[in-house]
Structures are given as C-alpha cells and as structure tokens.
Amino acid sequence: MGSSSSHDFDALHERSLRDSEGFWGEAASRVDWFSPWTRVLDDTRAPFSRWFPGATLNTCHNAVDRHVHAGRGDQPAIIHDSPVTGSVRVISYDELLGLTSRLAGALRALGVAKGDRVLIYMPMVPEAIAAMLACARLGAIHSVVFGGFAAPELATRINDAAPRVIVSASCGMEPSRVVRYKPMLDAAIEQSAHKPERCVILQREMERAALLPGRDIDWDDATSWAGPADPVPVLATDPLYILYTSGTTGRPKGVVRDNGGHAVALLWTMDHFYGARPGEVFWSASDIGWVVGHSYIVYAPLLQGCTTIVFEGKPVGTPDAGTFWRVVSQHRVPLLFTAPTALRAIKREDPEGKHIGRYDLSHFRALFLAGERADPDTVRWAAARLNVPVVDHWWQTETGWAIAGNPLATHLFPVKPGSATRAMPGYDLRVLGAGLKEVPRGQQGAIYAKLPLPPGALATLWKAEDECRRSYFNACEGHYRTGDAGFIDEDGYVHVMSRTDDVINVAGHRLSTGEMEGILAEHPDVAECAVVGMADPLKGQVPLGFLVLKAGVTRPPDTIVAEVVRMVRDRIGPVADFKRAVVVDRLPKTRSGKVLRGTMQKIADREDYNVPATIDDASALTEIAEVLEASLPDAGPEGAVLQRAGVPTKEL
Structure with a gap:
C-alpha cells in the first residue's frame, strides 16, 4: 500500500x-x-x-x-x-x-x-x-x-x-x-x-x-x-x-x-x-x-x-453469498475488483456478513469497485465487514x-x-x-x-x-465529453451522479434506452413509447418502459407488457433486465414534441421535480405520477408488480 x-x-x-x-x-x-x-x-x-x-x-x-x-x-x-x-x-x-x-x-x-x-x-x-x-x-x-x-x-x-x-x-x-x-x-x-x-x-x-x-x-x-x-x-x-x-x-x-x-x-x-x-x-x-x-x-x-x-x-447462488470470499481465501487473492452490483447482491443475501467470517482473509488488502456509482451504504457495509480499504x-x-x-x-x-x-x-x-x-x-x-x-x-x-x-x-472544443454529470468538491474529489444522455447503467452494463424504445415501438399495439432508467438498490438502474397504446386496442395491458418484455429479451438479451413497463394514456412532452424523459425518471425515483415551462399538457405528468404511485409500492430491490392504475398486471 x-x-x-x-x-x-x-x-x-x-x-x-x-x-x-x-x-x-x-x-x-x-x-x-x-x-x-x-x-x-x-x-x-x-x-x-x-x-x-x-x-x-x-x-x-x-x-x-x-x-x-x-x-x-x-x-x-x-x-x-x-x-x-x-x-x-x-x-x-x-x-x-x-x-x-x-x-x-x-x-x-x-x-x-x-x-x-x-x-x-x-x-x-x-x-x-x-x-x-x-x-x-x-x-x-x-x-x-x-x-x-x-x-x-x-x-x-x-x-x-x-x-x-x-x-x-x-x-x-x-x-x-x-x-x-x-x-x-x-x-x-x-x-x-x-x-x-x-x-x-x-x-x-x-x-x-x-x-x-x-x-x-x-x-x-x-x-x-x-x-x-x-x-x-x-x-x-x-x-x-x-x-x-x-x-x-x-x-x-x-x-x-x-x-x-x-x-x-x-x-x-x-x-x-x-x-x-x-x-x-x-x-x-x-x-x-x-x-x-x-x-x-x-x-x-x-x-x-x-x-x-x-x-x-455468480456472487450469490454458486452456491451461496460467500463464494467471493471462498475464492479470495482459497487462491490467496490480495486484491479484488468487482462491481457495486455484486456487493449489493451479496449484502442482500448476507446482510450481517456472516459468510465473511467463514474464511481466512488475513492476506486481503483492498476491494476495488467500479462499473456504476458505488452507493455510500454499500461502501460503508463492505469497509466495516472486510476491514480493508474500499476503493471506488x-x-x-x-x-x-x-x-x-x-x-x-x-x-x-x-x-x-x-x-x-x-x-x-x-x-x-x-x-x-x-x-x-x-x-x-x-x-x-x-x-x-x-x-x-x-x-x-x-x-x-x-x-x-x-x-x-x-x-x-465536438460539444466543447479541446475537451472530451464524458457523458456523465456530477461535481468536483472543495477537496478535488470527483462525484459522478448520473448520465447526461439516454444510456443507462444496469449492473455496470451501459445500455441504450433508445434501442429499447425502438423495439417497443415495433409492437403492433404500441403507438408511442419511452424508456427511462429507474434507480434500483441492487443494480444501480433498471429500465422502465412507458407504453401508449393505439386507439381501439382492447387486449389486456398485462398481455401487451408481457409481449414487449419478451421482445426486448429476445433482441438484446437478459442483460437488459427489461421487466417493468406501464401503460399510460399519453407521454408528457414539450410544445416542440420532446418527451420529458428526465422528469419522468425523477417521478419514477420519487424525487422532487419541477413542471417544465415548455410542457404542452401538465396533466400528462400528473397521470404518470398516479400510475407509478399505484404501480411502484415500496417493495425493495426485487421490484414490485407494475400495473396501470386500476389495471392489475402479473409480475414479470
């Protein structure tokens, strides 16, 4: 060190x-x-x-x-x-x-x-x-x-x-x-x-x-x-x-x-x-x-x-939440580099860190985290139980x-x-x-x-x-645009908070919401759609889809949601973790037709938001808030049953 x-x-x-x-x-x-x-x-x-x-x-x-x-x-x-x-x-x-x-x-x-x-x-x-x-x-x-x-x-x-x-x-x-x-x-x-x-x-x-x-x-x-x-x-x-x-x-x-x-x-x-x-x-x-x-x-x-x-x-299930510590012990690993997602999965299965105590980690020097933002709670949990530096x-x-x-x-x-x-x-x-x-x-x-x-x-x-x-x-001459947003504090510490574009970070994997939207739009019953990244305590972000159905569609919304989930899975793969979608009457847009994805994401994350001055119809945001309030009860990292307000859907 x-x-x-x-x-x-x-x-x-x-x-x-x-x-x-x-x-x-x-x-x-x-x-x-x-x-x-x-x-x-x-x-x-x-x-x-x-x-x-x-x-x-x-x-x-x-x-x-x-x-x-x-x-x-x-x-x-x-x-x-x-x-x-x-x-x-x-x-x-x-x-x-x-x-x-x-x-x-x-x-x-x-x-x-x-x-x-x-x-x-x-x-x-x-x-x-x-x-x-x-x-x-x-x-x-x-x-x-x-x-x-x-x-x-x-x-x-x-x-x-x-x-x-x-x-x-x-x-x-x-x-x-x-x-x-x-x-x-x-x-x-x-x-x-x-x-x-x-x-x-x-x-x-x-x-x-x-x-x-x-x-x-x-x-x-x-x-x-x-x-x-x-x-x-x-x-x-x-x-x-x-x-x-x-x-x-x-x-x-x-x-x-x-x-x-x-x-x-x-x-x-x-x-x-x-x-x-x-x-x-x-x-x-x-x-x-x-x-x-x-x-x-x-x-x-x-x-x-x-x-x-x-x-x-896997960090859990092969066979348990102690597999990482078994590998570190068995092969005398001094330095481990993984994603915060893996630590969150281990923490969920073994919140007291009991598996850690089963192995000799006396040679272990440091844990490195990268892939998405390491949330403070996970950093503190790992540092307290491993008693080594946790380096984000x-x-x-x-x-x-x-x-x-x-x-x-x-x-x-x-x-x-x-x-x-x-x-x-x-x-x-x-x-x-x-x-x-x-x-x-x-x-x-x-x-x-x-x-x-x-x-x-x-x-x-x-x-x-x-x-x-x-x-x-091209955005700023002489500079590389990282596509990330955040701040640098008085001590020169860099705090990366979010992406500035529509690429979301699912368990360390950067995935395009635009690509997902293109797949959803191909469904014959979907007139419009949007995908945003919703905060998830395990994976950092998970995609959340919004579907506006074509007029005259009478098929159950849960059936359509199941079909679009399968479409994304078949085209992108399970790595996208696209399992969550809601049906709404309309998408909130500016007068120029831009979908207010950032505001929709804040609503999904239960953050405070301001109604943009350029919005065409503010009631569309109210509907989004009502639908998500009914669809996203406080259910923890496994996610909740998603549904349109008053229209139950099975968990996917």
Missing part, C-alpha cells in the same frame, strides 16, 4: 499534465519494445492523440512470452475457478504460451493476418483469454462479444467488425442451466450481411455443438495440426481490439484501442493505482465481454506478470482505465462514500454548466476532460471517425 503524501500525488498529477510526454515516456520503460518511438505524443490530428508513434511491439509478447523468457514459466498465469461446473484449473505461463501460440498458428492457417478482425463469443474459460492473446500475437484485431447477447445484437457486431473468423464455444454455463451458444451464433450469422469465412468452436463436455461442414472447425482439430506462431511486430498506434458500447442512437459504437498506449497505461495502473506486484494473484470479478474484463482480467494482470482469476460463477473508481469503455479513483499504491486519500476520489494522472477534469462555462466547486454540471487524453483511451470509433468527433469531442 502506498505511503507517500498527498503532496506527492498532487505533484505526480500536476507533472502528468504539464509534461505529459516526459511522464508517459518514463512509464513506457516498463514495456518491451521491438523498436523505439519517434516521439511520445503526436497530437497533430487533434482531437485524436497518437501515443508512441513509430514504435513497434507485440502485446501478447509483453503479456506472456517475456515472463517465460525471464524464467517464470512455471508461475500460474490463469486460475479458472468455475463453481457452476465444480472445477478449478490452473494454467502456467508456459502452458498459456503453448495454448496461445498454437491457436495463433491455427488462425494464421485459416487466413487471419495482421489487421484482420476476429470476433470472440465465448464463456468465461481460459480459452477465451487465449483467443484474445492469439489475435494480439498475429496483429489481428479482436472484438469480444459478451456471451449473454442475443442473436440480433451479435449480428450487428458481426456486420460492423466484418470478422474473417469467429471463435466461439458450444455453450456457456449458468447456475441452473446450460446456455447453448452455437444456435445463437448460427442465427446471428444468418441475420448478418457479412459472413465469416470460418468459425472455430470450443466443444465443452456439458453440451457439444453440431458443426457446419466447410465453415465450422473444432478447436482441438484446428490447434492439433497448426504450428505455433511467433509474435508479429505491430505499430504502437495499430488497433489491438474493438469493443462495442451502446450508443444513444441504438447503433453500437466500436471503441478502438491501440497497442502501445494501452500497454503503457495498464502497467502504470498496476504499479501506481492498484499496487499489484508481479507474482501476486489479481481478481477482477467481471466478464471479458466488458471493458473491465479486457483491462483487468486479461491484459493488465498478465502484462504485470500476475496470476489472473477467470471466474465462471470511475472509468468508461472509452477510457480503458480509471478517470478518477483513490490511488491505493501511491497515496490512499480519506474515503468519501459516493465519490470516486481524485482525478487520475493524465486527466484534467472540468465541470461545465450552461454555455459550457466552468462552474464553481461543488456545483453540478457535465463532466469534461481537457485534451489530450492519456495513453490507453480510445483511438477512434471503428469505421466512424466523424461519429467519434460528434459523440465525444
């Missing part, structure tokens, strides 16, 4: 802004480069920054080969802990090198070359990490899609990334069922205009998949006859991966991450933020489908030479690592529950109000970061540079 003073951190942060090239040039010494850069930062194409142009490296070499070459091949690289299958598997760096280089050789034999895309649609198994690293080894660009996404969502990503090859598995595992991946993959390819040349399928013993002759190839067959591939040098500015995040238009945005800046930034965070030492076990209880999994299950721990845990289970930090798919946090390894600041603490080195944060003018400390507004963004942040959006400019950089 860091012992330096706050003045040391202040000096570190100040230097990162004043002398960014010197600061990050020194940090880059932790990376193995094949050839040096011409300069540290090229910002001639502002707002897009290019870090370490001219330099060459290979991210897989840095994450795997160099540790083997240093004589640490026997050290565990991956611990696969799978309570849903009742198994634990340990893979050394030597074994990971063999697994990765053979798969890279197989992909090369299937035609994959530098710059090609490979889409990965897999469960939480070590082979998924090997697939990511194998792409990096060849200089190919991987795009990982979370296994819980339904076929239409997967199809949009196939179309956008246009992968030459897809790597998938026969199934994933849930606590009570086997999830068959192959039928969803087949349906997605059928729906997609782009067709991959080949699909490599990992056959799991729980569910073997039927392979399509000529397109599909068994993982074991592909890797048995392919020779191992050596790392391919790539430019620091070449793409490492594409990771899709929800956009406000409903079209997913492919965040592009580079190789060089990404490696430099992640290694810096392991040294200076998390304090994870080479050889230690690091556990990020996330999924590789999300940015946390990319950064802190796969790349950062392996770049640092740590042992990373790949967990195939704020970051995004676009940034790849923390924008703000409490730097455990450098200087641990006093915790203010509900705040992500201080801006990280490389981030010059501003809170802007009306007219994009900076507001005084303590006053809320939209949070922006002054350019240039530090290494590791998005390079651009895949095939959408103009959209990237519009989404992030």
Whole structure:
C-alpha cells in the first residue's frame, strides 16, 4: 500500500499534465519494445492523440512470452475457478504460451493476418483469454462479444467488425442451466450481411455443438495440426481490439484501442493505482465481454506478470453469498475488483456478513469497485465487514482505465462514500454548466476532460471517425465529453451522479434506452413509447418502459407488457433486465414534441421535480405520477408488480 503524501500525488498529477510526454515516456520503460518511438505524443490530428508513434511491439509478447523468457514459466498465469461446473484449473505461463501460440498458428492457417478482425463469443474459460492473446500475437484485431447477447445484437457486431473468423464455444454455463451458444451464433450469422469465412468452436463436455461442414472447425482439430506462431511486430498506434458500447442512437459504437498506449497505461495502473506486484494473484470479478474484463482480467494482470482469476460463477447462488470470499481465501487473492452490483447482491443475501467470517482473509488488502456509482451504504457495509480499504473508481469503455479513483499504491486519500476520489494522472477534469462555462466547486454540471487524453483511451470509433468527433469531442472544443454529470468538491474529489444522455447503467452494463424504445415501438399495439432508467438498490438502474397504446386496442395491458418484455429479451438479451413497463394514456412532452424523459425518471425515483415551462399538457405528468404511485409500492430491490392504475398486471 502506498505511503507517500498527498503532496506527492498532487505533484505526480500536476507533472502528468504539464509534461505529459516526459511522464508517459518514463512509464513506457516498463514495456518491451521491438523498436523505439519517434516521439511520445503526436497530437497533430487533434482531437485524436497518437501515443508512441513509430514504435513497434507485440502485446501478447509483453503479456506472456517475456515472463517465460525471464524464467517464470512455471508461475500460474490463469486460475479458472468455475463453481457452476465444480472445477478449478490452473494454467502456467508456459502452458498459456503453448495454448496461445498454437491457436495463433491455427488462425494464421485459416487466413487471419495482421489487421484482420476476429470476433470472440465465448464463456468465461481460459480459452477465451487465449483467443484474445492469439489475435494480439498475429496483429489481428479482436472484438469480444459478451456471451449473454442475443442473436440480433451479435449480428450487428458481426456486420460492423466484418470478422474473417469467429471463435466461439458450444455453450456457456449458468447456475441452473446450460446456455447453448452455437444456435445463437448460427442465427446471428444468418441475420448478418457479412459472413465469416470460418468459425472455430470450443466443444465443452456439458453440451457439444453440431458443426457446419466447410465453415465450422473444432478447436482441438484446428490447434492439433497448426504450428505455433511467433509474435508479429505491430505499430504502437495499430488497433489491438474493438469493443462495442451502446450508443444513444441504438447503433453500437466500436471503441478502438491501440497497442502501445494501452500497454503503457495498464502497467502504470498496476504499479501506481492498484499496487499489484508481479507474482501476486489479481481478481477482477467481471466478464471479458466488458471493458473491465479486457483491462483487468486479461491484459493488465498478465502484462504485470500476475496470476489472473477467470471466474465462471455468480456472487450469490454458486452456491451461496460467500463464494467471493471462498475464492479470495482459497487462491490467496490480495486484491479484488468487482462491481457495486455484486456487493449489493451479496449484502442482500448476507446482510450481517456472516459468510465473511467463514474464511481466512488475513492476506486481503483492498476491494476495488467500479462499473456504476458505488452507493455510500454499500461502501460503508463492505469497509466495516472486510476491514480493508474500499476503493471506488470511475472509468468508461472509452477510457480503458480509471478517470478518477483513490490511488491505493501511491497515496490512499480519506474515503468519501459516493465519490470516486481524485482525478487520475493524465486527466484534467472540468465541470461545465450552461454555455459550457466552468462552474464553481461543488456545483453540478457535465463532466469534461481537457485534451489530450492519456495513453490507453480510445483511438477512434471503428469505421466512424466523424461519429467519434460528434459523440465525444465536438460539444466543447479541446475537451472530451464524458457523458456523465456530477461535481468536483472543495477537496478535488470527483462525484459522478448520473448520465447526461439516454444510456443507462444496469449492473455496470451501459445500455441504450433508445434501442429499447425502438423495439417497443415495433409492437403492433404500441403507438408511442419511452424508456427511462429507474434507480434500483441492487443494480444501480433498471429500465422502465412507458407504453401508449393505439386507439381501439382492447387486449389486456398485462398481455401487451408481457409481449414487449419478451421482445426486448429476445433482441438484446437478459442483460437488459427489461421487466417493468406501464401503460399510460399519453407521454408528457414539450410544445416542440420532446418527451420529458428526465422528469419522468425523477417521478419514477420519487424525487422532487419541477413542471417544465415548455410542457404542452401538465396533466400528462400528473397521470404518470398516479400510475407509478399505484404501480411502484415500496417493495425493495426485487421490484414490485407494475400495473396501470386500476389495471392489475402479473409480475414479470
């Protein structure tokens, strides 16, 4: 744990802004480069920054080969802990090198070359990490899609990334069922205009998949006859991966991450933020489908030479609310990174923390939280029962690592529950109000970061540079628009309170309410609709739908609600958690026709609200309030039966 003073951190942060090239040039010494850069930062194409142009490296070499070459091949690289299958598997760096280089050789034999895309649609198994690293080894660009996404969502990503090859598995595992991946993959390819040349399928013993002759190839067959591939040098500015995040238009945005800046930034965070030492076990209880999994299950721990845990289970129910503490104890985990949602689920099942006392956690140093705002009650609960620092930090798919946090390894600041603490080195944060003018400390507004963004942040959006400019950089020249709102207090602590657009945060997963509205609008009985994010004590936010039915519709509202819930589930997947909708006579709008979603959200959250001066018919807000008052009794985190006032509906 860091012992330096706050003045040391202040000096570190100040230097990162004043002398960014010197600061990050020194940090880059932790990376193995094949050839040096011409300069540290090229910002001639502002707002897009290019870090370490001219330099060459290979991210897989840095994450795997160099540790083997240093004589640490026997050290565990991956611990696969799978309570849903009742198994634990340990893979050394030597074994990971063999697994990765053979798969890279197989992909090369299937035609994959530098710059090609490979889409990965897999469960939480070590082979998924090997697939990511194998792409990096060849200089190919991987795009990982979370296994819980339904076929239409997967199809949009196939179309956008246009992968030459897809790597998938026969199934994933849930606590009570086997999830068959192959039928969803087949349906997605059928729906997609782009067709991959080949699909490599990992056959799991729980569910073997039927392979399509000529397109599909068994993982074991592909890797048995392919020779191992050596790392391919790539430019620091070449793409490492594409990771899709929800956009406000409903079209997913492919965040592009580079190789060089990404490696430099992640290694810096392991040294200076998390304090994870080479050889230690690091556990990020996330999924590789999300940015946390990319950064802190796969790349950062392996770049640092740590042992990373790949967990195939849930915080509760596999088998109980003590599974996290069992893993921490069994594998001697000093540092755990998870989402506040997971802690809330554990707290709900074990409010007294009795499971914690069943395990030896004497080696446990800190709990890190990110993914959505860590509510103060959960932070206090965890800190009191674990007796270690609880470190909240704020970051995004676009940034790849923390924008703000409490730097455990450098200087641990006093915790203010509900705040992500201080801006990280490389981030010059501003809170802007009306007219994009900076507001005084303590006053809320939209949070922006002054350019240039530090290494590791998005390079651009895949095939959408103009959209990237519009989404992030055009609103305020010389600044990155985070899309989050909040304030910075007198002590420089950053408080992130909400999103500024219609992307809501459901259990750490950013989802577009606009996309959900598009699906609801396709129902034949729905004339108008809106979706807002409603506060939820377990998941942070959950979507709440409002439906205006077409004239003459006589079918029961509960039947229609059930149908739209199923539509969203089929199109987006269970991850959307869309289970709640009400039927209303009309939506509240401004005179220009804009739906007052922000006001509707305040009503749903039982917050005070003002009737906007521009409203067309104030009685529409009154109806919304009456419907929700009847539909949302105080029922706790499980949610209540939602109903239209006077029209009961069954819980969904």
